[in-house]
Amino acid sequence: MSTDRPLVIIVDDDPSMRMSIESLLRSVGHAVQSFASTQEFMQGAQLDAPGCLVLDIRLPGRSGLEFQRELASREVELPIVFITGHGDVPMSVAAMKAGAIEFLTKPFRDQDLLDAVHRGLELDSQRRSEAAMLAELSQRRETLTPREREVMALVVAGRLNKQIAAELDLSEATVKVHRAQVMRKMEAKSLPDLVRFADSLALDTTRS
Template identity: 50%
Template sequence: MPPATPIVFVVDDDISVRESLELLIRHEGWEPEIFASAQEFLARPRVPAPSCAVLDVSLPDLNGLDLQKRITSDRADMPIIFITGYGDVPMTVMAMKAGAIEFLTKPFDDEALLNAIRHAIERSRNALRRESEIGALKDCYAVLTPREREVLALVVSGLSNKEVGSKLGISEITVKAHRGRVMQKMQADSLPNLVKIAVRLRIAPSPRA
């Protein structure tokens, strides 16, 4: 399956800005989707493609900063770029602290916006890849039996097979058998790899530096 074309969502109530950004975005080979209000944008279902949002701070219904909170909560893989006609320092600081990629004041340089979009799309692509990887690991974990999950949790906590057996009231040989099936089902080729998987699934705490 070919990679999905990145989508750039533009939310701005100024039709001239929407039209000019649509042309600019399409010229770069991305797919523009244009909205005049926050509510119109929020009605758009999430898409499984690299994406970012270019938001005007001043919108007629829900302002850009409030929309940012909604996006960050519901669509964490979608980085945000702000554009505004009257940016001030507190507003910029608030947006950047909340995770915005860039905060540009109109009129802005096209290349500055394009660079911000490139960076945002790369971040989105990485976030989607991590999400896909975690989903695959969760699928593997879902096929473990309750006993195998117990063995997994104890093994990655650092206990030996003998100690795991003692904790669970089963023989060391049985622990080895369960452990082998856990490794196979979780597609882990070594104990360190299994520990990394458990950390990603939050079954085990991250090792301290």
């Protein structure tokens, strides 16, 4: 199994239910792995692999909601689709608030599950590509010299070369050279590109 193909993971204690969901997801071409309990899942699954989790809310031992909290505390950002035997409104609200993709009541329409899984996988891959992009950008920024970082900060703040030169006590020509270096090293094709990169990086630093 190639690592970049997203994996749908099913956790349900009822074997027939588990196999039926597995079969349904495979029939539309998903890669699927299933577990009878959350313990098995924690031992057997690759938590950082791309994918989505289909989780029964009524599990032996620990409820699906508690498990959702545990995954969040371990910073496993797998999107979760909950399925439940009894449509309990407060429970579904709690699950959705904690970031679940969908809350399906058994028996559910197959299309609803497939849509939810699809949405989950899309969200996951989007999140992953954003994370990858961010990692790339911060790597690029690492290659800048201190002076170049200073210039970049002022450029994205909208200052003209002349103003930057005055502020940093440099000649305007030197500023131009630094600025070209910044654009090249950050792989920005235009000024708006650079501003966007800087924004993403700033967002990341404020978030972490």
